[in-house]
Amino acid sequence: MRSKGAAIPYVIWMALFVVAPLVLVVIYACTSRDGTPTADNFSVMLQYAAVFGRSFWLAFIATVVCILLGYPMAYILARERGRLRSMATMLIMLPMWMNFLLRTYSWVFLLERNGFFNTLLSSIGLPKLDIISTSGAVVLGMVYNFLPFMVLPIFSVIEKIDGRVIEAAQDLGASSAQVFRRVIFPLSLPGVLSGVTMVFIPSVSTFVISRLLGGGKKLLLGDLIEMQFLGSAYNPHLGSAISLVMMVIVLVSIGLMNRFGEGEGEAVLL
Amino acid sequence: MKKNTVLSRAFLFLMFLFLYAPIFVLIVFSFNDSKSNAVWGGFTLDWYVQLFQNQTVLTALRTTLLVSLLATLAATVAGTAAAIGFSSMRRRSRNLCLTVNNIPLTNPDIITGVSMMLLFVFAGQVLADLSAWLNAQSWAEQANLWFNFSFNLGFWTLLIAHITFDIPYVILSVLPRIRQLDPNLAEAALDLGASPLTAFRKVVLPELMPGIINGALIAFTMSIDDFVISYFTAGSQVSTLSMVVYSMVRRRVSPEINALSTLMFVAVLVLLIAINVRQARQDAARQRELRSAGRV
Numbered sequence: 001m002r003s004k005g006a007a008i009p010y011v012i013w014m015a016l017f018v019v020a021p022l023v024l025v026v027i028y029a030c031t032s033r034d035g036t037p038t039a040d041n042f043s044v045m046l047q048y049a050a051v052f053g054r055s056f057w058l059a060f061i062a063t064v065v066c067i068l069l070g071y072p073m074a075y076i077l078a079r080e081r082g083r084l085r086s087m088a089t090m091l092i093m094l095p096m097w098m099n100f101l102l103r104t105y106s107w108v109f110l111l112e113r114n115g116f117f118n119t120l121l122s123s124i125g126l127p128k129l130d131i132i133s134t135s136g137a138v139v140l141g142m143v144y145n146f147l148p149f150m151v152l153p154i155f156s157v158i159e160k161i162d163g164r165v166i167e168a169a170q171d172l173g174a175s176s177a178q179v180f181r182r183v184i185f186p187l188s189l190p191g192v193l194s195g196v197t198m199v200f201i202p203s204v205s206t207f208v209i210s211r212l213l214g215g216g217k218k219l220l221l222g223d224l225i226e227m228q229f230l231g232s233a234y235n236p237h238l239g240s241a242i243s244l245v246m247m248v249i250v251l252v253s254i255g256l257m258n259r260f261g262e263g264e265g266e267a268v269l270l
Numbered sequence: 271m272k273k274n275t276v277l278s279r280a281f282l283f284l285m286f287l288f289l290y291a292p293i294f295v296l297i298v299f300s301f302n303d304s305k306s307n308a309v310w311g312g313f314t315l316d317w318y319v320q321l322f323q324n325q326t327v328l329t330a331l332r333t334t335l336l337v338s339l340l341a342t343l344a345a346t347v348a349g350t351a352a353a354i355g356f357s358s359m360r361r362r363s364r365n366l367c368l369t370v371n372n373i374p375l376t377n378p379d380i381i382t383g384v385s386m387m388l389l390f391v392f393a394g395q396v397l398a399d400l401s402a403w404l405n406a407q408s409w410a411e412q413a414n415l416w417f418n419f420s421f422n423l424g425f426w427t428l429l430i431a432h433i434t435f436d437i438p439y440v441i442l443s444v445l446p447r448i449r450q451l452d453p454n455l456a457e458a459a460l461d462l463g464a465s466p467l468t469a470f471r472k473v474v475l476p477e478l479m480p481g482i483i484n485g486a487l488i489a490f491t492m493s494i495d496d497f498v499i500s501y502f503t504a505g506s507q508v509s510t511l512s513m514v515v516y517s518m519v520r521r522r523v524s525p526e527i528n529a530l531s532t533l534m535f536v537a538v539l540v541l542l543i544a545i546n547v548r549q550a551r552q553d554a555a556r557q558r559e560l561r562s563a564g565r566v
Contacts, residue, residue: 003354003355003358004355004358004359005355006351006352006354006355006358007351007355007356007359007367008355009348009351009352010348010351010352010355010437011352011355011367013348013434013437014367014370014371017386017389017430017431017434018370018373018374018434019370020389021382021385021386021388021389022385024385024388024389024392025381025385025388028388069285072278072281073281073282073285076274076278076279076281076282079274079278080282090546091286093542094539094542095289095290095293097491097495097542098293098534098535098538099495099497099515099531099534099535099538100495100497101497101512101515101516101519102293102296102515102527102531102534102535103292103293104519105296105515105519105531106292106293106296106531107292108519109292109295109296109299109528110292110295114306114308115308116295116299119306119309120308144288144289144292147289148289201378202378202379204378205378205380205381206380207380208497208498208516211520212519222380225380225384226380229384229387230501230502236384236388236391239384240388243380243381243384243385246378246381247377247378247381250378
């Protein structure tokens with residue numbers, strides 16, 4: 001088929017609604033309210049270094065917890081035989097397809113001061129816990145929301161490992177720990193890398209989870225950006241600068257990570 | 271690999287419990303005849319009745335369905351055309367287009383949202399300035415013309431945003447189908463005297479159909495599910511269902527949101543099952559085809 005022309009409308013659409021908005025973010029980030037070029041937005045941002053630190057730190061913890069919980073889960077699932085294994089993908093994906101506001105809300109519902117857990121605790125005579133509105137609750141929300149994004153790519157990579165490779169290692173005298181460390185784990189790294197990307201990016205940029213589970217007290221980057229565009233602190237120039245810096249840090253760290261993992265094969269996209 | 275021990279089975283069970291229990295509790299308490307979110311007061315459907323009398327929810331439902339359907343329709347047509355166009359491009363320009371196409375998929379949602387909001391607000395401002403300038407012209411005054419091109423965030427900006435993030439999903443599910451396409455088929459149709467349009471409609475399009483329909487289904491679920499991008503591009507007058515959920519959660523009106531959650535969960539479940547059944551049927555059909563081809 002010779003039909004390059006068919007792409008022209010979409011190329012124009014992309015230029016208008018994908019590229020132009022990002023160019024505007026850069027322009028807004030580098031100008032002040034009256035339109036003159038300035039670097040003030042970036043120096044003002046230094047005040048918010050703590051927010052940057054907290055966002056990246058919490059997203060990092062959430063990603064590590066997702067690996068620690070998600071890797072064994074994917075590994076065990078991939079070793080299952082029969083029905084459970086064939087249903088595994090579906091079972092992991094189902095919560096992922098549920099609206100993430102509702103997933104987050106379910107934890108608000110469970111953890112509230114007079115919520116499900118606390119009533120359960122006090123009914124058996126234990127003191128109430130104040131889990132909601134802490135950083136722990138925010139990390140819990142991130143792990144709960146994004147865990148399937150970690151499990152699924154790892155599962156699909158381990159599942160595809162050729163059984164003969166493992167048998168060869170065993171024939172050559174490797175113990176099962178060695179087989180895992182020297183064969184299975186290195187082969188599964190691409191899955192881990194794409195899982196990390198898919199957990200870290202939404203975690204670091206969320207504002208819903210911190211607003212609903214963190215009680216809006218401890219700001220994250222997402223909250224900060226949201227406030228500059230829709231909230232009380234209306235200042236799209238500062239908001240654009242924060243967005244730009246966040247985007248650059250995220251892209252650079254993901255790029256570095258993929259470069260680091262390049263020897264292990266291509267990262268798999270879902 | 272060795273078989274799983276009881277311990278690892280138990281771990282698996284706990285993980286699935288962790289993933290599913292919160293949703294399950296939410297669903298159970300949507301039938302609770304008490305405002306409390308911990309004490310069971312008997313079975314009721316009151317919250318569902320209240321939900322269907324809530325004008326805000328109904329309006330938002332209508333907006334969500336309308337935006338999702340229109341965006342899916344537009345994205346499916348545009349995405350299919352774009353995928354066909356991409357596949358006949360030269361390698362370098364195709365790679366560039368695919369990279370830009372991937373931006374909305376990899377960028378954090380909040381950045382896609384705020385950048386589009388910036389564009390819409392900026393364009394609205396420019397058009398408002400343009401109208402004011404035109405209105406100040408003497409010829410406009412003499413002809414008794416009054417220009418007003420300005421616009422605010424609302425339904426149309428929401429729709430544009432949805433189309434923009436839906437198209438990449440359609441393209442990604444149509445492109446593999448195009449790669450599998452036998453180029454001789456379309457040529458054969460042309461040789462047999464079909465016009466290019468007929469050849470496309472009767473030969474190429476049916477071959478691409480499974481990819482197109484899968485793409486449309488994914489785009490539709492993405493649109494229904496989206497919150498962050500809608501939140502920034504819909505303005506203050508229009509709300510989608512997700513936006514209503516967000517404001518309900520912030521105001522803590524619990525049993526009604528539980529009912530809404532349950533309905534949305536069931537809707538997604540039905541969609542997902544539909545997609546999977548389709549997929550399974552296609553796979554089975556392909557296997558049958560392969561088997562019968564082998565026999566001949």
